[in-house]
Amino acid sequence: RTANGKRIPPPVVHYYMNNLTSTRDPVAHRETVLILTPLARFYQEYWDNLLALSYPHELITVGFIIPKNREGNAATAALQEQITKTQKYGPEKNRFASIIIERQDFDPPLASQTEAERHKMENQKVRRAAMAKARNSLLFTTLGPAISWVLWLDSDIVETPPTLIQDLASHEKPIIVANCFQRFTDPKTKLPAERPYDFNSWQDSEKAQELAAAMQPDEILLEGYHEMATYRVLMAHMAEVNGDPKFEIPLDGVGGTALLVKADVHRDGAMFPPFAFYHLIETEGFAKMAKRLGWAATGLPNYKVYHYNE
Template identity: 30%
Template structure:
């Protein structure tokens, strides 16, 4: 279970979803297009606080997921949080609360869905395009924690800026063309590949400000003060546990434009 040997590894795809009805059909189609063997692929989704038809649509798509994956886990867990109408999800005043809730959702999904898998692939529902051999390519790199380069257009600017180095001053676009993995201090969650045993050892998405004493964190944060939450907090926590996060600047995945 420790050696990375390609197709024999079992992988669990995990996706938290909310108000995702627009993206679910394409999401399932992209899962169906993956070249990774069905017997080595499981999937788990957690839906929370949706105001659209996400949960009902997911139930209708369940049969297609069952046909593609060896095991499917669908979880319903509401947290009672909604952005005010007309407010973009990146509005600074709501970031700490929003990302705290997202961290809680990710942890709930992780603890409910992870069984015997070797790796976890965190995959956001609004990542609309990625290589069909994505899992094989991630396994071939041979790292414990990997963050591909999430953009909204090929060769475009970095979209997921939660993956950074040098106190938040360097992003994956700064390393494009290197042809190799680069060290990161924090990671994003749009697409994130983690060896499952590190989660089992206690690596979570902190739903609180984490890493105040870690020299890798950003020296100040205009929104909520020192410390990192959710995926960035996970990156700092991994470092505290002795694991290095890596980014793949030349492996691009495409996020929906916002």
């Protein structure tokens, strides 16, 4: 409204979506990036890495979806404190174009949320359906017509290079995912070591296809469980010592810890199925749905990001 209280004629916004590019050199083309993070717990390292991203921050919008429970309230408070520091008091070049925080009830899928509990096979379907809905809700409400890329980045990814966006985009793939590892102290040697963490990035196998064919319509295949050996080729196991970080492999399933997607893939309709889709769910189902839409997924076995170790 104007000063005299009259409503200002509302704007008509025109978007020419054909002029929107998503190229291997997104900085040069001033391509906008939407970083999406479902967030249950806040990690300072996540925020520090976000801030350290060398991609021009004025081209980045960040969106969070945070459960509306006690844990979520604590995470929101910690996040808000960092946001205020950056967006209000920090150097101008650090400030992001905009930040969106969504609070939402989820039927809490599990009472306990320890890593062991989260990963129990019988809990996975319910939990990942809830995660899929959280991702969809965040995606559907933040995407906008002027976004070139969507970077899915989990809040518990505590090590990522500042060039993450440029590195992933340089491959110019519709869907590309880093290899998610976890640092730990080897109990035998007491030395620092690392191990694969995310088993959702894989190449399909005949055995997995056979398992799927024998399943009930609502059943899903899960990776990383002895009870259900799929013989899929897991990207987690394909990292090589001193391997080329640019080395690409085709994937049939992807994880969502650090996943770059051309916005057009999502705009065509590729979302995170919260139901069994070809016996796949969430990020793995997303890769399958994208493939049905004509978009292939790529993995970088030697390009690592690291997950928090509880």
